Amino acid sequence: xxxxxxxxxxxxxxxxxxxxxxxxxxxxxxxxxxxxxxxxxxxxxxxxxxxxxxxxxxxxxxxxxxxxxxxxxxxxxxxxxxxxxxxxxxxxxxxxxxxxxxxxxxxxxxxxxxxxxxxxxxxxxxxxxxxxxxxxxxxxxxxxxxxxxxxxxxxxxxxxxxxxxxxxxxxxxxxxxxxxxxxxxxxxxxxxxxxxxxxxxxxxxxxxxxxxxxxxxxxxxxxxxxxxxxxxxxxxxxxxxxxxxxxxxxxxxxxxxxxxxxxxxxxxxxxxxxxxxxxxxxxxxxxxxxxxxxxxxxxxxxxxxxxxxxxxxxxxxxxxxxxxxxxxxxxxxxxxxxxxxxxxxxxxxxxxxxxxxxxxxxxxxxxxxxxxxxxxxxxxxxxxxxxxxxxxxxxxxxxxxxxxxxxxxxxxxxxxxxxxxxxxxxxxxxxxxxx
Numbered sequence: 001x002x003x004x005x006x007x008x009x010x011x012x013x014x015x016x017x018x019x020x021x022x023x024x025x026x027x028x029x030x031x032x033x034x035x036x037x038x039x040x041x042x043x044x045x046x047x048x049x050x051x052x053x054x055x056x057x058x059x060x061x062x063x064x065x066x067x068x069x070x071x072x073x074x075x076x077x078x079x080x081x082x083x084x085x086x087x088x089x090x091x092x093x094x095x096x097x098x099x100x101x102x103x104x105x106x107x108x109x110x111x112x113x114x115x116x117x118x119x120x121x122x123x124x125x126x127x128x129x130x131x132x133x134x135x136x137x138x139x140x141x142x143x144x145x146x147x148x149x150x151x152x153x154x155x156x157x158x159x160x161x162x163x164x165x166x167x168x169x170x171x172x173x174x175x176x177x178x179x180x181x182x183x184x185x186x187x188x189x190x191x192x193x194x195x196x197x198x199x200x201x202x203x204x205x206x207x208x209x210x211x212x213x214x215x216x217x218x219x220x221x222x223x224x225x226x227x228x229x230x231x232x233x234x235x236x237x238x239x240x241x242x243x244x245x246x247x248x249x250x251x252x253x254x255x256x257x258x259x260x261x262x263x264x265x266x267x268x269x270x271x272x273x274x275x276x277x278x279x280x281x282x283x284x285x286x287x288x289x290x291x292x293x294x295x296x297x298x299x300x301x302x303x304x305x306x307x308x309x310x311x312x313x314x315x316x317x318x319x320x321x322x323x324x325x326x327x328x329x330x331x332x333x334x335x336x337x338x339x340x341x342x343x344x345x346x347x348x349x350x351x352x353x354x355x356x357x358x359x360x361x362x363x364x365x366x367x368x369x370x371x372x373x374x375x376x377x378x379x380x381x382x383x384x385x386x387x388x389x390x391x392x393x394x395x396x397x398x399x400x401x402x403x404x405x406x407x408x409x410x411x412x413x414x415x416x417x418x419x420x421x422x423x424x425x426x427x428x429x430x431x432x433x434x435x
Contacts, residue, residue: 001196002165002189055385056259057408058198058213058248059151059401061105061167062241063098064221064367065265066229067379074239077246078381081263085383086426088393090401092267092378094333094371095297098221099133101266101378101398102168106214107148108402108416110334114148116169117340120293122301124339145174149414151405152179152212158411160211163201165194167214180210191217191244199251211409213259215248217241224269228364229375260384260408264401267367270375274362276352278321283346284313291356292342296368298354299342310344320349333371334417350375386431396422407431 067089071079093104093111099119100111111117119133123144131138138144152162152170156177163181164170166189170182181201194215201210219237227233245263252259280291280298288306292299302310314323323346329336336345348354350373353362369376380396383389386408399418406413407420408431424432 001200002183002186002193054211054408054410056202056209056211056213056257057405058215058259058261059106059167059405060215060217060245060248060261060263061102062217062220062263062265062379064224064267064269065238065241065379066268066375067377069220069238070379072235074235075242077242077249078263081245081261081381081383082392084389085261085381085387086391086393086423088380088422088426089395090264090378090380091395091397092371092376093398094335095368096267096371096373096376097368098266099139099168102216103145103148103150104398105264105266105401106150106152106167106169106405108399108413108418109148110399110417112335112338112341113417115146115338115340116144116148117335117338118293118299121299121340122292122342140172142173142175145169145172148174150174151402151409151411152214153177154406154411154414155212155409156180160409160411161209162212162214163198163210164214164216165197166216166218168216170214179212179214185216187218187222191219191241192247195244195248195251198248199255202252202255202257212405217244221269224365225363226365228271229269230271231364234365258385260386261382262401262405263379263381264398265378266398267371267378268374268376269365269367270351270369270373272351272353272363272366276320277355277360277362278318278348278352279355279358280346281357283318283321283323284310288313289344294354294356294360296348296353296366298344298346300344300346301342302344314344314346320352321346321354323347382426386428387426388428391426393422393426 092101095118097119100116103114103116104111107114121131126143129138131144133139153175155162162179164179165183166185170179171184198213198215201213220234220241223234223237280294288303288310290301290303292301323344326336326341326343326345329345335341346354347370350369367376378398400422402416403413403418403420404423
């Protein structure tokens, strides 16, 4: 269990008219669910969340977990879950990096729509400030997040308790609301300690347990960067997370809690090399560009007065990288309409790195490439009362996770870019009918 970490409780009540509409929705959901459930014979009845009348939802993220990390000996628990429930490779949104995709998973919006367009970004409406995960600036400012409504905000507004261990953005007062329980990120807290905190929530009286729990693991991504995607250290980190999930599942069983468990990752990981580096200075004159971010992709704004110079340089053909003005980014990337997206996007080939200068440190693993690249694929696993066993689905998009979570909570989703259609065949009939 996490100790010595800030814990803040906030409860937001919505207007009675909205609450009445939600209650009508919940009543319809439950009536149809339990009527249809008569056609099924579950082995044991699910212990429901007293707030919503539905099984609790636990959403787990394993940052940087590739689908092909499964079935190689380090993941017996995850392997078992893929057999007991639903598995699908999952396409991240572009850019295939951590903060944009974690916000997509809980809003159903592409980064271009929810506004967290990168781990580093600027905004013409927030002059002089930079959102930077690496430099720890701006990330706790809700102005960067308020274009999306994450699932925990909607849950809290409808009287459902939510709780989070380190999910990116959950420690920010987005739309003046946080989960009822939240913590600032602390990488020193082990995977098993994080799980212990989640299990402690289910030791509470039933009416004080979360309907939505969120849990984030960062170790696989960390070692994928530092040591490489298939290094022994990365495999050990994978095993540690898998073992923590064993503790989670055993703890839920001990407490007689049958939750709908959804395990996802935000992106994949690919091997990098100092021999595959492109200096941005080789693409355009340094005096013509303001580099917002670099790495697998670069976001570049022109220095005032150098717009044409930069355009000529970046529009020319270059080996192992393609550059577009934001208005001409390929539509399949769903990127470029947000004012926070820089004027130019340069995207390296998979495994190549765009460096600000020759002294940049090159990690052994990276992500952020074309979201359709096989190495960037993320993972989706789901098991619990809502899901059929032994089901493998074709590749899904990560925008589809949010409408699934909202359906499982019995809540109407906010406007989003996802759909439940690709997941329908993985749902039991009693859930599949409730749309």
